[in-house]
Amino acid sequence: MNIEELDAPGYERVVYASDENSGLKSIIAIHSTKLGPAAGGCRMYKYGTVEEAKTDALNLAKGMTYKNAAASLPLGGGKSVIIADPHKDKTPELMQAFGKFVNALEGRYYTAEDVGISVEDIAEAAKFTSYAAGLSEGPFGSGDPSPVTARGVYLCMQVAAKYGLGSADLKGKTIAVQGLGHVGMYLCEFLANAGAKIIATDINQKAIEEAKSRFDATIVAPDAIYAVEADIFAPCAMGGSVSANSISQLKAKVVAGAANNQLADADCGQLLADKGILYAPDYVVNGGGIINVAAEILKISDQAWVNEKVERLATTTDQILSEATANNVLPHKIADQFVDNILASA
Template sequence: MALTLTDLQRPEGFERLVLAEDAEAGLTALICLHSTALGPAAGGCRMWPYASREAAIHDVTRLARGMTYKNAMAGLGLGGGKAVIIGDARRDKTPAMMRAFGRAVEALKGSYWTAEDVGISPEDMAHAATETRHAVGLAGASGDPSPWTAEGVFRCLRVGATRVFGADDLAGKRVLVQGLGHVGLSLAEKVASAGARLMVTDINEAAMTEAATRLGAAVCAPDQVFAQQMDIFAPCALGGVLTAETAGALGARLVCGAANNQLASPDVAALLAARGITYLPDYVVNAGGIISVASEIHGHSDAWRLERLCAIAGRVSEMLAEAAATGRETTAVADGMVEQMLALPRRAA
């Protein structure tokens, strides 16, 4: 069976939702374009063993919308999109599957640019790139975006610390990093180097052992995160970790992490604010990776990447100042900033 693309019913406010299938290559993927108002849609591809196609659609649509906001806030001249491949990356992924995915991306004729995300590596993306011009984050080009994501989160975390604690000095601050993938581990290294009292958790015990040995981190079981006393919580695993229940138990004053869609529902932002917890919206602080990818899309230099990375921290500072002056939640302020950008005529990045 050759590759087939089927347009599915798109949610209101979205531009396109495509099902890509290639039985011979083992590919079942969804590609979602939320908005191309500011440029072609860009966002990574993740591979995950979703329990159902409906669960995959729920995830890809949330992620695509988040990419619209992330790319707009970072000033990248890109719209928002995302792709998910249904399957277990450790067991099911093959070069043939990634090449088939590349053909699906190419069939969208430049309306969507892809890169790696959870379960997908630069090497996997190189296979996709044999079939499409619109796969980025490649070795020898912009490369793995994870270090850029971690650096952006770290800079924003220090801006948040200045607002919450009066200084960006992290020495002695109790920082819990949840999730020790490429981004989480890199962030943990930066936090430890800044003198923080690092705590870590992950479902991978070997990753926790490494962080404890190499970084001097204290470890806690994944189901004990919200029983810990901490100053800063950095969620860097999958989304939805902040629910009404966990927000009520969280013992931190600042939340700043790399995970996408950290709030299980929008009303959790108000619960955090009511408890005096400052939340830095994930799509603002975790844009470092897409900034790196955008430099490859647009053909810009490292200097451009660094300029945009510094701008993220500036946006966070503006957002916090407006939230403090108006009493609005940080999520509402950030969303308002993006909506103003989306209403402006498209400008080149």
């Protein structure tokens, strides 16, 4: 395996690994270890270039620094990406090589599941590193973090609805869910149980059929999800979907979802506010999964610890939206300042 350092100002370490035998091409980005070892999932995606993969890894790693800090976890921010098609290129050998790559960083970075990576995949990586979490077995195995992520999103969405719609009760509300992956599907379950109406989209036909069958979801084309008549727009797919173009189409009054890096650029927060749309900062809302993984990393077997941390995400969201509303400041600016204060005092 060949491992080389990549230049990334403002990041502690960014490395690229390639392995001819397994076909591995992967980047691990460590943004900060100020609060503890970097932790963040591994994403497998068919990136067009290494540079594209690097950009995604950098954005995600920085997001993890903020997510972990906002969740009051003693962990820094890092992320890994594998350049491959998860439906065609994934093999046990590939994931085992990735495990060796993680191990080479000697504990400065812990990996777990993310888009395109399952519990079974992480188990393969864990055969060659002790710095993998989200495992289903072992004394502290936390399993799939997706349902915990979804629960946190659901709790924070209720808070956002209180500020953006006038009531935290989601019964009868219409939620536009973009993405029916692991987290999106679990979120739909929470929403359906609450009596919400679901409009959903995905490129996976099997997921679409499941959402229709289980939740009586109305299905629309991927490009049509932005313009549907909905109370809340929940991005639960890849990042950057809240862009100038999509904002111009949104009819929802609240944006709250599970995706990372939802805002396509720095101007989008203001564009949302200009349309009277309330944005619940993504890295606060979607922190449930890393809390679940953190329990495994920190060797905490008490489920009450996880539950309390996840419920605290809703409290933090409430504090952020309350301050943003009272002072007429963009919510993500309040969230960033909240985390910057934590990091400054570390």
